[in-house]
Amino acid sequence: MRVDVGLGRRSYPILIEAGLLDRAATHLAGMARRKRLVVVTDENVAAAQLPRFAAGLGDIVIEPIILPPGEATKSWSVLEQLSDRLLDLGVERSDHIVALGGGVIGDLVGFAASILKRGCGFIQVPTTLLAQVDSSVGGKTAINTRAGKNLIGAFHQPDLVLIDPTTLDTLPHREVAAGYAEVVKYGLIDDPDFFAWCEANGPALLAGDAAARTHAIAYSVSAKARVVAEDERETTGTRALLNLGHTFGHSLEAETGFSDTLLHGEAVACGMALAFRFSAAQGLCPDQDATRVGYHLARSGLPTTLAEAHAIAPGARLVEHMAHDKKMEGGKLPFLLARGIGETYLAKDVSLAAVEQFLDGER
Ligand code: NAD
Ligand code: GLY
Numbered sequence: 027m028r029v030d031v032g033l034g035r036r037s038y039p040i041l042i043e044a045g046l047l048d049r050a051a052t053h054l055a056g057m058a059r060r061k062r063l064v065v066v067t068d069e070n071v072a073a074a075q076l077p078r079f080a081a082g083l084g085d086i087v088i089e090p091i092i093l094p095p096g097e098a099t100k101s102w103s104v105l106e107q108l109s110d111r112l113l114d115l116g117v118e119r120s121d122h123i124v125a126l127g128g129g130v131i132g133d134l135v136g137f138a139a140s141i142l143k144r145g146c147g148f149i150q151v152p153t154t155l156l157a158q159v160d161s162s163v164g165g166k167t168a169i170n171t172r173a174g175k176n177l178i179g180a181f182h183q184p185d186l187v188l189i190d191p192t193t194l195d196t197l198p199h200r201e202v203a204a205g206y207a208e209v210v211k212y213g214l215i216d217d218p219d220f221f222a223w224c225e226a227n228g229p230a231l232l233a234g235d236a237a238a239r240t241h242a243i244a245y246s247v248s249a250k251a252r253v254v255a256e257d258e259r260e261t262t263g264t265r266a267l268l269n270l271g272h273t274f275g276h277s278l279e280a281e282t283g284f285s286d287t288l289l290h291g292e293a294v295a296c297g298m299a300l301a302f303r304f305s306a307a308q309g310l311c312p313d314q315d316a317t318r319v320g321y322h323l324a325r326s327g328l329p330t331t332l333a334e335a336h337a338i339a340p341g342a343r344l345v346e347h348m349a350h351d352k353k354m355e356g357g358k359l360p361f362l363l364a365r366g367i368g369e370t371y372l373a374k375d376v377s378l379a380a381v382e383q384f385l386d387g388e389r
Contacts, residue, residue, distance in 0.1 A: 027240075029248050031163065032255040036183050040163060040247050044236060046190035047075065047151070050082035053188060057122045057149065058086045064115055066108065066135045067126040068095040071153050074196035079126060079151070089115055093131070097284055100134050100169045102178075108138050122147040122185055128154035128201075129161035129290070133179070136167030140182030150184045153193040155205025155239075156291050159212075159246035160268075162187050164254040174350045175276070175284060181259055189247070191239045203232060203327045204291025207271075207298070209242045210326075212249045214298060214319065215267050218368035220245060221322075228326050263372050269353070270362045270370050271297030274304075277347035281337040288335050295328035296335040304384050305363045315366045332388050341385030345378050 029040045041053060054063065065088050067076055072092045080088050091111055093099050117123060125135035125148060132150050139148035150162035168179025194202060206228065213221030224242075231238035250268065257264035275290075275297025282288040288296075299320045305311035320330045329335040337344070348359055361376040 027244050029251050031251045033183060033258060038183060038185050038187065040187040040189060040251065042189040042191070042240065042244050042247065044190065044192045044240065046188050047079050047193060048082040050079060050188065051084040051086055053186065054083065054086060057186070059121055061085060062087045062089060063124055064089045064091065064112065064117060065124040065126050066091045066093065066131060068093050068099065068131055070095045071127040071131070075126065075153055075193055097130060097170065099130050102169065102171065105134065105138060105169050108134065109142060112138065112142055117142060117146060119143045119146045122149050124149045124151055126151045126153065128152065128157045132157050132161050133168050136165070136182050136184065137169055137179050140167055140180040145182065147185045150187040152187070152189060154197055155194055155202050156208055158189045158191070158243050159205060160208045160250065163247055163250045165258070175279070189243060191236065191243055194239060201289065204289040206232060206326055207291040207295035207323065207328055209246050210323065211270050211294065211298060212246050214364070214367060215270055215370045216368050221367050225322050228322065232326060266360065266372050267362060267370055271295070271301050273297065273348055273351060273359065273361055274300040276351055277344040278335045278337040280347035281339050281344060282335070288337065292329050293335065295323045296330055299323055299330035300388065301362060302364055304381065307384055311364045311366055319367065338389055341382035341389065344385050345382045
């Protein structure tokens, strides 16, 4: 399947197909100068998927750069090392650096590509469900700093995205479930039928069903491509809807130190459950919709309460974490709330005191 992200001269295709990694040469031959490609990945992905990718590239020679796995890799120091290494390898503006891995590698490599020689090309080959349904598409790239997550970055679109759902076969189950939260998100935003599809097919997807995985990826990518084409830089509000659950989620991630205690997708799951319960508590959304959302996420093995997220903290403390959110505008924080399943909207007038009180109740 092919989905195009329509951005004029910066448009690019996303190819989704089981076994694509084994046939990578077909798609990358024209993008490898002198039959060489720099491939940046992490140690886990290098062990699980790099040999396969290398074999699929046939006579294209790989220059591998293998980084430590984990969120800490999205840092100034690793960016500096990576940039120096790319310069040492003689990467030119017209080259395409390959990011083979999850959202950490994709975000870091995309940012490095955005600044290397004032911007060179890059290709996303996502290997986690989260990266396949969300982070590899749309050109948001970033690193983390002392002040917070993703605060230094750029919009820099890839030239190609290659998604092979079979790479998920080596991904730990907990990571698959975390990525699944971002799949459910697309239904909750504006498609109740897709949420119902998730309720019916989520268990099979999580158990490894290939058809369910491919359908979820193709649906998610198509939905994201449409949003990105409409609002690339999150200026009109359309792209902001993709942040459903992220403001609550971000505060939970901050509370747990952006660590393996709570994965990004798990924080988003709990954040979406909280956003629906908050909407219901404000009388905006039927209680039964909030219950249905929480039930499906919990049944998928995802945290839906502060306790399950390991973030039992006073409401004031969690709201304080939100104040560092980069979406803060003139001292106000826009929230994504819901009128029901598939009816998410951006609310700019939410009182932080009400959020604090709600979180104290959740505690
Ligand atoms: P990740 O990149 O850390 O990958 C998760 C773990 O799985 C890592 O240990 C990795 O080594 C391992 N792994 C990856 N693929 C594997 C495979 N096929 N087999 C075995 N192990 C594998 O995490 P993630 O969840 O993919 O990404 C999270 C990051 O994405 C966060 O930094 C988040 O901020 C970012 N993100 C960015 C966007 C965006 O639009 N740019 C959107 C959502 C999230
Ligand atoms: N992951 C949210 C976005 O790409 O806008």
